[in-house]
Amino acid sequence: MADQVLDAKGLNCPLPILRAKKALNSVPTGGTLEVLATDPGAVQDFEAFCRTTGNELVESKSAGGVYTFLIRRTA
Amino acid sequence: MSETATMTTPAAAPAERANVKSMSLIVTKGTLDWAYPPFILATTAAAMGLEVTMFFTFYGLTLLKKKLDLGISTLGNPAMKMPLAGMHVAMPNLLSALPGVGGLATVMMKNLIKRKGVASIEELRALAIEAEVKMIACQMTMDLFEYRLEDLIEGPVLGGAATYIEAATRSDINLYI
Numbered sequence: 001m002a003d004q005v006l007d008a009k010g011l012n013c014p015l016p017i018l019r020a021k022k023a024l025n026s027v028p029t030g031g032t033l034e035v036l037a038t039d040p041g042a043v044q045d046f047e048a049f050c051r052t053t054g055n056e057l058v059e060s061k062s063a064g065g066v067y068t069f070l071i072r073r074t075a
Numbered sequence: 076m077s078e079t080a081t082m083t084t085p086a087a088a089p090a091e092r093a094n095v096k097s098m099s100l101i102v103t104k105g106t107l108d109w110a111y112p113p114f115i116l117a118t119t120a121a122a123m124g125l126e127v128t129m130f131f132t133f134y135g136l137t138l139l140k141k142k143l144d145l146g147i148s149t150l151g152n153p154a155m156k157m158p159l160a161g162m163h164v165a166m167p168n169l170l171s172a173l174p175g176v177g178g179l180a181t182v183m184m185k186n187l188i189k190r191k192g193v194a195s196i197e198e199l200r201a202l203a204i205e206a207e208v209k210m211i212a213c214q215m216t217m218d219l220f221e222y223r224l225e226d227l228i229e230g231p232v233l234g235g236a237a238t239y240i241e242a243a244t245r246s247d248i249n250l251y252i
Contacts, residue, residue: 010192011192012191012192012193012194013115013193014115014118014119014122014194015192015194017119017122017123018118018119018122018202020122021122021123039192049122049123052123052124053123053124075124
């Protein structure tokens, strides 16, 4: 279970990333954030976001048109 | 102990911190559609840890006005094809020139933006300010178009080409939009 969950469904680029960044700020280092999104571009974007910021993308999956990203705050 | 010896070393400015990337953007266009690329890139870069500077010049300066009243024009814009009844429709120039057509296209675009979950420019601008994106308002454009300082939101500094170039020389990414 993630420390925090962010529902970014229905939001388009760049809002899922911007909201996730804001949510990550309140996750303790080592803690996790789960992001739910419907923007297909978010798949590549969360990979790029995590690579650039140094946070860990623990999991990226999709089911029924909803993408779920699990990010561990390491930066 | 002397007074100077007790002073602490001031914290390094963000740009001087090791490994902090930076980006600058020249924002020259002030229509609703063209307002998106600079604000999307600036807010995203800031969220990814970059230090961002935006230089608003010519028509881009209008994006710093307190009250945004942005519109689009279909005139001379053949690539702008709006989804309509399952098709994509471009507006012929002859029709675009008619009074009211630009306003209608703007209303259509704003409805589309809302329906597709795209942020408004007001929202992206507020997020940019919140993310401490540095904004420079072009002084020459202020004079040229007779803008008053009180017309603009609080936060941007007034500056010119040299102010931008200084930021650009320190930046890893420089974009002209």
